[in-house]
Amino acid sequence: MKTSVALLSLLVASARAGNVVWSGIFNSSFAVADFDKWSFSNEIAPWQWYIHGPGATSEYLAVSPNFKNPADTSDAQGIKITIDGTSFWNGQTMERSEILPQTSANIGTGHLYYHFSLMTSTTNPPNAGFEHQIAFFESHFTEIKYGLIDGEAGTTDNLLRWDTNSQTQWSTQLVANNWYNFAYDIDFSGGTCGLWASNGSAPLVQIKSGISCSPSSNSADWHVGELRLPNGGTNAAAEDWYWSGVFVEQAPITTSIAGPFPGQGGSAGTAPPSSVSSVGPTSVAPTTTVVTPTPVPTSSSTASASGPTQTIWGQCGGQGFTGPTSCAAGSTCSVGNPYYSQCIPS
Ligand SMILES: *[C@@H]1O[C@H](CO)[C@@H](O)[C@H](O)[C@H]1NC(C)=O
Ligand SMILES: *[C@@H]1O[C@H](CO)[C@@H](O)[C@H](O)[C@H]1NC(C)=O
Numbered sequence: 569m570k571t572s573v574a575l576l577s578l579l580v581a582s583a584r585a586g587n588v589v590w591s592g593i594f595n596s597s598f599a600v601a602d603f604d605k606w607s608f609s610n611e612i613a614p615w616q617w618y619i620h621g622p623g624a625t626s627e628y629l630a631v632s633p634n635f636k637n638p639a640d641t642s643d644a645q646g647i648k649i650t651i652d653g654t655s656f657w658n659g660q661t662m663e664r665s666e667i668l669p670q671t672s673a674n675i676g677t678g679h680l681y682y683h684f685s686l687m688t689s690t691t692n693p694p695n696a697g698f699e700h701q702i703a704f705f706e707s708h709f710t711e712i713k714y715g716l717i718d719g720e721a722g723t724t725d726n727l728l729r730w731d732t733n734s735q736t737q738w739s740t741q742l743v744a745n746n747w748y749n750f751a752y753d754i755d756f757s758g759g760t761c762g763l764w765a766s767n768g769s770a771p772l773v774q775i776k777s778g779i780s781c782s783p784s785s786n787s788a789d790w791h792v793g794e795l796r797l798p799n800g801g802t803n804a805a806a807e808d809w810y811w812s813g814v815f816v817e818q819a820p821i822t823t824s825i826a827g828p829f830p831g832q833g834g835s836a837g838t839a840p841p842s843s844v845s846s847v848g849p850t851s852v853a854p855t856t857t858v859v860t861p862t863p864v865p866t867s868s869s870t871a872s873a874s875g876p877t878q879t880i881w882g883q884c885g886g887q888g889f890t891g892p893t894s895c896a897a898g899s900t901c902s903v904g905n906p907y908y909s910q911c912i913p914s
Contacts, residue, residue, distance in 0.1 A: 588828045589680065590614065590671045592792065592814035594636075595833060596644035600629050606670060616668040616788065621655040628655070628665040633883070636812035637685045637747040638908060639769030642827030646685075646812035649793045650692070653804030661800070666793030669816070676785030681764070681821045682752040684792065685813040686712070690744045692808040696724040699797040702809070703750070706789040708734065709781045710752050710761045714742060718797065732761040732781045749813065749825055756783045764821060771823040790816075878911045885909030 592614055603617040604625050620628050628650050636646030647667075655663035669675060684703055688694055696715050704711035710732045716725045728748065729739035740748075751772055753762030762777035794809050813827050822828050876892040878884045884893050884901040886908040895901050895911035902912045 587818040587820075588815050589673045589818060590669050590675050590787075590816040591828070592667075592669065593827065593829065593833065594631055594643050594645040594647065594812070596633075598631055598645060600626055600631055603629055603667070611670055613670045613672075616670045619657050619664050619666040619668070619791070619793070621652070621657060621663070621665070623654050627652070629667070633908060634910075635810045637687070637749065637769075637825060639747075639825040640685065640813045640827050640833070641831050642815075642829040642833050643812045644833035646810055648808050648810050650806050650808050651794050651796050652806035653802050655796070656802075661798075663796040663798055663803075664793070666791040666795065668788055668792065669790055671787060673787065675787045675790070675816045676783075677756050679753075679755045679757065679819050681817050681819070682754060682790065683750070683813055683815050683817070683822070683827075684811060685747050685749045685825070687747045687810040688742060688744050689808060689810070692806045693744060694742070694794075694807045694809070695796070695803060695805065696726045696742075698799060698803070701791075701795040701797075702793075703752075704791050704795070705783075705785055706791075707782070707784055709783050710754065712750065715796075730763050730765075730775075732779050737779060738763055738765070738775050751821060753777060753821070754783045756785070759783065764823070766825065769825050771825065772821065773823070880911050880913055882911050883908060884911050 603615060606612050606615060606617050608618070617625065617629075630648045631645045632648070633645050635648050636643045640646075649665050649667070651663045651665045653663070655665055657664045682703075686702070694700060694714055698715045699717050700714040701708070702712040702714060710730075713729050713731055713736075714727070716722060726742050727739045728742040729736045730750070731737065747768050749766045749770075749772055751764040753764060753774075755761075759780060759782060760777070761779045761781035761783060763775040764772040765775050766772045792811065792814055794807070796807070813825065815828055817828060824830065877894045877896050878892040878901075879896050880899045883891060884895055885903065893901065898913060899911040900914045901909050903909045
């Protein structure tokens with residue numbers, strides 16, 4: 569009896585954890601240099617990194633707490649994935665910056681949800697004249713697309729769309745600084761595709777389900793990143809896409825944008841990510857969104873002149889933050905969003 573109760577609570581606990589089968593969640597220790605530790609002779613989880621241009625990895629990838637959907641408290645950081653005029657990989661005519669899961673799990677079987685959130689900014693915005701393939705599989709049975717699609721009339725198209733069977737099933741105008749949250753609903757056994765989506769911090773809602781498709785994956789062909797078709801030319805202008813909340817789970821779906829490990833990466837409680845200081849000036853928030861600032865916690869009694877101070881670029885406030893709210897000399901606490909304030913050099 570005791571055993572079955574223990575077993576039951578274990579099952580409940582694992583169900584609550586969302587049955588994550590592969591996690592691309594970024595903890596606070598993760599640094600861009602970690603991508604370069606992966607190679608075909610050193611296949612370390614959780615990411616493969618080989619589809620990119622000849623520049624240094626830091627030209628195409630950057631991680632920072634400012635690059636995630638602030639409502640996502642599973643990730644400590646998000647990732648900025650850049651494509652630019654150098655992003656030709658392996659002699660191809662497409663520009664590509666893509667990270668792929670590295671896992672021994674089978675993420676091409678059963679009924680799975682592939683989660684990710686996406687944002688663009690007014691800095692290095694995407695070119696609406698070029699077709700983009702985003703978060704796609706090799707066989708393109710389901711994918712996000714953006715821009716002027718091959719064969720489409722006109723010169724630009726600002727639609728962000730979800731395609732399955734190369735047909736657009738859902739679309740919306742791309743708005744800078746808005747986080748788009750998605751989960752592909754893929755039944756590899758039943759041969760159907762669907763989509764869950766939301767904006768900002770809103771929980772995912774089911775958009776489409778049960779569309780007949782031909783899902784397949786070798787567990788190493790989900791392209792988290794962007795492929796740009798520059799219409800035969802080269803376009804030097806860089807584009808930045810921000811990603812967070814990347815993971816794959818079995819049913820039941822986690823609809824909360826806090827993600828599968830709420831608070832673990834979070835805006836709450838922990839020391840500022842050590843990687844922030846090395847990110848330096850580029851770690852300023854990519855958005856210029858005007859948010860109603862949550863007042864930085866006042867510290868009249870707790871942080872007197874002798875209280876702890878936060879280092880330059882460290883976190884100094886935000887919902888749930890319990891660390892130092894005073895900044896080191898030469899910096900001031902600046903509200904980035906309701907979840908994150910940062911010590912910026914003054
Ligand atoms: C952070 O994540 C990486 C890979 O995602 C992992 O290898 C590392 O052990 C994690 N570090 C901590 C402190 O959890
Ligand atoms: C997100 O907001 C846009 C613009 O208001 C809307 O068209 C779209 O349907 C929303 N998406 C979801 C998934 O709610």
